[in-house]
Amino acid sequence: MIVYSEIASIKKRIKSFNKGLTIGFVPTMGALHKGHLSLIKQAVLENDVVVVSIFVNPTQFDKKEDLVNYPNTLENDLSLLKSINCDIVFTPNQNEIYDENIKSENFDFDGLEFQMEGKFRKGHFNGVGTIVKRLFEIVTPTNAYFGEKDFQQVQIINKLVEKHKLPVNIIGCEIYREPDGLAMSSRNVRLTKKQRLAAPFIHKTLLAAKELFGTKNAAIVIDWVENEFKNHPLLKLEYFEIADEKTLKPIKKVISGQKYRAFIAIFADEIRLIDNISL
Numbered sequence: 563m564i565v566y567s568e569i570a571s572i573k574k575r576i577k578s579f580n581k582g583l584t585i586g587f588v589p590t591m592g593a594l595h596k597g598h599l600s601l602i603k604q605a606v607l608e609n610d611v612v613v614v615s616i617f618v619n620p621t622q623f624d625k626k627e628d629l630v631n632y633p634n635t636l637e638n639d640l641s642l643l644k645s646i647n648c649d650i651v652f653t654p655n656q657n658e659i660y661d662e663n664i665k666s667e668n669f670d671f672d673g674l675e676f677q678m679e680g681k682f683r684k685g686h687f688n689g690v691g692t693i694v695k696r697l698f699e700i701v702t703p704t705n706a707y708f709g710e711k712d713f714q715q716v717q718i719i720n721k722l723v724e725k726h727k728l729p730v731n732i733i734g735c736e737i738y739r740e741p742d743g744l745a746m747s748s749r750n751v752r753l754t755k756k757q758r759l760a761a762p763f764i765h766k767t768l769l770a771a772k773e774l775f776g777t778k779n780a781a782i783v784i785d786w787v788e789n790e791f792k793n794h795p796l797l798k799l800e801y802f803e804i805a806d807e808k809t810l811k812p813i814k815k816v817i818s819g820q821k822y823r824a825f826i827a828i829f830a831d832e833i834r835l836i837d838n839i840s841l
C-alpha cells in the first residue's frame with residue numbers, strides 16, 4: 563500500500579497504469595469504521611486497483627465545532643486499509659486541495675440540494691460537490707463507492723456526474739449497521755455510554771414507520787414519529803421526512819411505481835446522526 567499526500571505524485575502513479583485497468587475509489591474523511599471497510603472490500607473485489615482518500619473537507623461543514631471535533635485516527639485508518647488490501651491512500655492537506663482559497667463551487671443539483679440535509683446544513687452539498695469533483699479529477703476512478711446512510715449525498719453525486727458528464731460509475735452501497743441496528747458512522751464514537759445505548763431507537767423507529775406506512779398515509783406516519791421523539795430524554799428530532807427516492811421531494815400521495823424512503827436526522831446533545839430506510 564502506498565500513501566500519497568501530493569496531487570502531483572498520485573496523478574503520476576495513476577497515469578502509469580495500463581489503460582484497461584479499473585480503478586475503484588472510496589472517498590472518506592477518515593475515522594474509518596466497518597461501514598467504510600465494507601465499501602472498500604467491495605471495491606477490492608470489483609476493481610484492479612483501489613484508491614481510498616482521507617480528507618476532512620472543511621467546505622462541507624456548516625458548523626465549525628463539528629469540523630474541529632471530527633475524529634482523527636489516521637494511524638489506525640492506515641493499518642486497517644493495509645489489512646484489507648487497499649492499494650493507494652491519498653491523504654492531502656487543505657492547501658494541497660484548496661490552495662489559500664477554502665471555498666466551494668456553486669452547484670445546481672436540480673433542487674436535490676434544497677431538501678432535508680440541504681435545509682439544515684447550509685452550503686453542505688456545495689462543499690461535497692466541490693471535493694468529490696476535485697477528487698474524481700485527481701483519481702480518475704472507473705467506479706466510486708458511497709454508503710447509502712448518506713442517501714441524499716449519493717443522489718447528489720449521481721446528479722454531479724450526470725450534469726458534468728464525469729466518466730465514473732457511482733455505486734451506492736447498503737447501510738452497514740451495528741448488531742443493535744445503529745447505522746455505522748464516524749460520529750458514533752463521540753456518543754456517551756447513555757447516548758450510545760439510546761441511539762438504536764432511531765433505526766427501531768424507522769422500522770416501525772416502514773410498517774405503519776403499509777397501512778397509513780404519510781402524514782399519519784410523520785406525526786407518529788414526531789410524537790415518538792417528543793418526550794425522548796436523549797434524542798432530539800431535527801427532521802423526519804418521507805420522500806421520493808429520485809427527486810427527494812416530500813411525498814404528496816403515493817404514486818404506484820415510484821419508490822419512497824424515510825429520512826431522519828436527530829441530535830444527541832451536539833452530535834448529529836442521520837439514517838434512512840427504503841419503504
Ligand code: PAF
Nearest residue numbers: 589590591619690693712
Ligand atoms: O461521506 C463522506 O464521508 C464525505 O461527504 C465525502 C464523500 C468523503 C466527501 O468529503
